Amino acid sequence: MTSQNTKEDNINKLKKAGLKVTRSRCKILEIFQSSPDEHYTADKLKDMLADSGETIGLATIYRVLTQLEMADLIQKNNFDDNQSAYEIKKSHHDHLICTKCGNIIEFVNSDLENLQERISKEYNFSLESHVMTLFGNCNNENCKHLKNK
Amino acid sequence: MTSQNTKEDNINKLKKAGLKVTRSRCKILEIFQSSPDEHYTADKLKDMLADSGETIGLATIYRVLTQLEMADLIQKNNFDDNQSAYEIKKSHHDHLICTKCGNIIEFVNSDLENLQERISKEYNFSLESHVMTLFGNCNNENCKHLKNK
DNA sequence: TTCCTTGCAAACGTTTTGCATCGGT
DNA sequence: ACCGATGCAAAACGTTTGCAAGGAA
Numbered sequence: 001m002t003s004q005n006t007k008e009d010n011i012n013k014l015k016k017a018g019l020k021v022t023r024s025r026c027k028i029l030e031i032f033q034s035s036p037d038e039h040y041t042a043d044k045l046k047d048m049l050a051d052s053g054e055t056i057g058l059a060t061i062y063r064v065l066t067q068l069e070m071a072d073l074i075q076k077n078n079f080d081d082n083q084s085a086y087e088i089k090k091s092h093h094d095h096l097i098c099t100k101c102g103n104i105i106e107f108v109n110s111d112l113e114n115l116q117e118r119i120s121k122e123y124n125f126s127l128e129s130h131v132m133t134l135f136g137n138c139n140n141e142n143c144k145h146l147k148n149k
Numbered sequence: 150m151t152s153q154n155t156k157e158d159n160i161n162k163l164k165k166a167g168l169k170v171t172r173s174r175c176k177i178l179e180i181f182q183s184s185p186d187e188h189y190t191a192d193k194l195k196d197m198l199a200d201s202g203e204t205i206g207l208a209t210i211y212r213v214l215t216q217l218e219m220a221d222l223i224q225k226n227n228f229d230d231n232q233s234a235y236e237i238k239k240s241h242h243d244h245l246i247c248t249k250c251g252n253i254i255e256f257v258n259s260d261l262e263n264l265q266e267r268i269s270k271e272y273n274f275s276l277e278s279h280v281m282t283l284f285g286n287c288n289n290e291n292c293k294h295l296k297n298k
Numbered sequence: 299t300t301c302c303t304t305g306c307a308a309a310c311g312t313t314t315t316g317c318a319t320c321g322g323t
Numbered sequence: 324a325c326c327g328a329t330g331c332a333a334a335a336c337g338t339t340t341g342c343a344a345g346g347a348a
Contacts, residue, residue: 211312232313
């Protein structure tokens, strides 16, 4: 296994960002890596940490999330809710969100990336980043549980 | 003038939505119509209303915004801030946002609309709506005022 | 030992709600 | 006259911050 996500790697990533290697930061990073497509709110993280026996204060979680975001290890999303959803940083990608069950699907589309560049040029705009989110119904069988949070 | 935005029209729109035609709702609608490309926070609306001699409580503004949104007369945007920005509902369009000065530019692009449909189909997804926001620098001369709010 | 990190509680800013009053219809 | 709409104040909510105690280097 030449996994990119060993504990060693995380230690290096944190050090590189000038952050001390603490239990909280490692545990949080590991959760993100355990399900790379999942989106986590601060609250959800707190619950998951609690479930695995780690009691970490919400304040710390918010602080860590901010730091990991600045270190470019995770990405913050402001979807339609009042809560921010974080996910591990990957190459450019966007989201489909089911308005019935809240399910989030990620996708990558290079045509989209190109189109964004074209549009930016049209407005003499220097593109830094983007967000694109499609809302609709996922048409899955198990789209019955309303808003899994 | 065969304007679509007479007071008569607004009265009809409100009635159609099952809302009483009150001073607050009319004034707020008029502000949105006076600058169709502008984006307003609840706070900003309160200030503008105050400037024109209308003192309307923030609670009412939020209630009206929610109702106008449900009536499909305005649209709510959750950009990167903590505040929601509302604008009058137009045909599909998206945003370029300057990360330096906060300036918001609207654009419409039919290629984008088509591409969204293609992507949705790919995931067996029934598209209802979308959000696309490009962040970058607007390269305007007057891009010096940091974050005009 | 140093300074960063954490927990707790309190503060914060935005949005929502309860309730009495007001105003369309 | 009825019932929805409003104002005010208080509550709720997610997030941030101050401070004292704890932990990595």
